[in-house]
Structure formats: C-alpha cells, structure tokens
Amino acid sequence: AKDIGKIEPDYVKSFQFESRLLPLTWVVVRIDGCHFHRFSEVHEFEKPNDEQALKLMNSCAVAVLEEFQDIAFAYGVSDEYSFVLKNKSELYKRQSSKIISAIVSFFTSTYVMRWGDFFPHKKLKYSPSFDGRAVCYPTSDILLDYLAWRQVDCHINNQYNTCFWMLVKSGKSKTQAQDYLKGTQTREKNELLSQQFGIEYNSLAVIFRMGSSVFRLKTQEGVTEENGEVLGKQVDAEVVVDYSNIIDRCFWQQHPHILS
Numbered sequence: 463a464k465d466i467g468k469i470e471p472d473y474v475k476s477f478q479f480e481s482r483l484l485p486l487t488w489v490v491v492r493i494d495g496c497h498f499h500r501f502s503e504v505h506e507f508e509k510p511n512d513e514q515a516l517k518l519m520n521s522c523a524v525a526v527l528e529e530f531q532d533i534a535f536a537y538g539v540s541d542e543y544s545f546v547l548k549n550k551s552e553l554y555k556r557q558s559s560k561i562i563s564a565i566v567s568f569f570t571s572t573y574v575m576r577w578g579d580f581f582p583h584k585k586l587k588y589s590p591s592f593d594g595r596a597v598c599y600p601t602s603d604i605l606l607d608y609l610a611w612r613q614v615d616c617h618i619n620n621q622y623n624t625c626f627w628m629l630v631k632s633g634k635s636k637t638q639a640q641d642y643l644k645g646t647q648t649r650e651k652n653e654l655l656s657q658q659f660g661i662e663y664n665s666l667a668v669i670f671r672m673g674s675s676v677f678r679l680k681t682q683e684g685v686t687e688e689n690g691e692v693l694g695k696q697v698d699a700e701v702v703v704d705y706s707n708i709i710d711r712c713f714w715q716q717h718p719h720i721l722s
C-alpha cells in the first residue's frame with residue numbers, strides 16, 4: 463500500500479488552477495434560478511409576475527449586500543440577480559470560483575430561510591438551486607451598458623409575458639398565444655394590451671417594468687454636532703431597494719458614490 467505520509471502537499475496542490483479575475487475590473491456575478499419555469503409552476507407563482515417571489519429575491523439580495531461589503535450594486539429581475547463587485551475588490555484574492563460559490567450559496571440558503579416570511583401559507587416543496595457566473599467589465603461605462611442590457615431584457619420579457627398571460631387567461635391555449643404574438647413589435651403589444659384588455663402598460667407596477675436595484679445609501683463620513691464637534695462615527699450605510707430606470711445615466715449621477 464502507498465505510504466500516505468509521503469505524499470507531498472505541494473505536489474497534490476499543483477493540480478489546482480486558480481483562475482483569478484482580471485485586476486481592477488468591475489466584476490459582475492450573475493446568478494439565475496435553475497429550472498425556475500418548473501419551480502414557479504410547482505409553487506403556483508402568479509403569472510406573469512408573482513410580486514412576493516420578487517420580494518423574496520430582493521430580500522436575499524439585500525442580505526448579500528449586507529454580508530459582502532465589496533458588492534456595490536445589484537440588479538434583479540425574474541429569477542436572476544447581478545451583483546457588482548467594486549473594481550478594487552480583493553475579495554478571496556479575486557479567485558472566481560470562491561467568489562461565485564460564496565455568493566450563490568449564501569443567496570440560496572437565504573432564499574430557503576426566508577421563504578416562509580414571504581409565503582406563509584405555501585410549503586417549500588423541494589430545494590431550489592441557483593447557478594452563477596462571473597464576468598469582468600474593464601470600465602464603468604461598459605458596466606453600465608451591461609446593466610442597461612439587463613433592464614432592457616426585463617422590459618421586453620415583461621411586455622411579452624403580460625400579453626402572453628392575458629391571452630391565456632382570456633381562453634387561448636399557450637400555443638395560440640405564442641403564435642398570436644409572433645413577430646409583433648412593442649407598439650403592437652401595447653395596443654393589444656390597451657384595446658383588448660384595457661391595460662395601459664405604463665400603469666403596471668414599477669417593480670415589474672423596471673426590475674429591482676439594490677445599493678447602499680451614501681455613508682455618513684462625519685456628523686457635525688451642534689457644538690461644532692465632528693464625530694467620526696462610521697454608521698453602517700443602509701441597504702435599500704428601488705425600482706429606478708438605470709438605463710438613464712441620471713440615476714448614476716444622482717448616486718455617484720455607488721461606482722466611486
């Protein structure tokens with residue numbers, strides 16, 4: 463038998479490759495629910511949008527920002543969330559597998575822990591899972607283009623899904639609804655909603671149309687007391703959720719600390 467005591471640790475470790483994320487780039491870790499089409503059916507999510515399910519996702523994202531100080535911003539829609547790590551972050555020495563697995567497992571366990579807070583009358587029937595990937599963006603401009611792409615996707619999917627489910631709820635089969643919508647443009651979908659169903663797209667809940675953004679309110683660097691004394695007290699910045707248009711660069715101008 464082989465003498466276990468003689469195995470050189472360095473030799474065994476030499477097979478491990480650590481892939482480090484490119485230094486000084488913005489890292490986006492995007493997680494996505496595995497087979498949530500099925501998960502949402504089994505758990506009878508409201509269609510097209512179950513608000514409680516979205517709020518559970520948001521609550522988990524807030525927990526992630528509270529746990530990982532290096533995450534500056536997160537954007538979520540449907541069963542996905544994108545977490546933005548600051549460009550100067552040295553979390554896990556930027557080893558991608560450690561970063562991704564730590565975020566995705568923390569998010570998933572929080573999702574299970576908090577399920578009952580959002581669905582007090584629904585039993586969680588099986589263990590949900592999420593996958594994760596990391597992508598580096600070299601400049602904040604490209605990062606904002608990435609986030610804009612996710613928000614455009616949110617809009618396109620929400621508009622399609624709203625039409626699709628209105629057609630299905632009005633008696634069409636899923637295949638009929640799909641065929642009906644094939645090749646329709648944004649304007650035609652809005653007209654369908656307003657003429658056939660009396661729905662003005664822009665009056666739908668903002669959380670459905672915009673997706674959710676999670677970030678910290680600006681840190682107070684020093685509070686000046688009445689006697690002029692400056693207290694250097696470091697208050698933990700509150701993590702908030704909002705439903706802003708993040709494609710519009712105004713949002714980023716109004717919250718310059720997020721990317722600084």
Ligand code: ATP
Nearest residue numbers: 495496497498499502507510511512515516540541
């Ligand atoms: P994959 O494992 O490849 O990600 P998936 O079934 O999760 O497959 P997605 O493209 O991620 O596919 O889509 C997620 C699906 O989950 C949506 O199509 C929708 O059916 C469902 N879903 C997620 N969140 C909600 C929600 N809040 N309300 C209603 N349905 C939802």
Ligand code: ATP
Nearest residue numbers: 529530553554555557559560561563564565567568
């Ligand atoms: P890191 O986040 O770097 O992994 P860690 O605290 O998890 O930090 P590990 O080297 O992974 O450190 O060690 C796990 C520790 O968890 C052990 O040192 C031990 O204290 C504790 N632990 C894990 N499993 C058990 C167990 N079954 N019984 C008692 N203690 C345990």
Ligand code: MG
Nearest residue numbers: 494495496593
């Ligand atoms: Mg996926």
Ligand code: MG
Nearest residue numbers: 494495496498
């Ligand atoms: Mg999914």
Ligand code: MG
Nearest residue numbers: 494540541542
């Ligand atoms: Mg998805």
Ligand code: MG
Nearest residue numbers: 560563564567
């Ligand atoms: Mg450990």
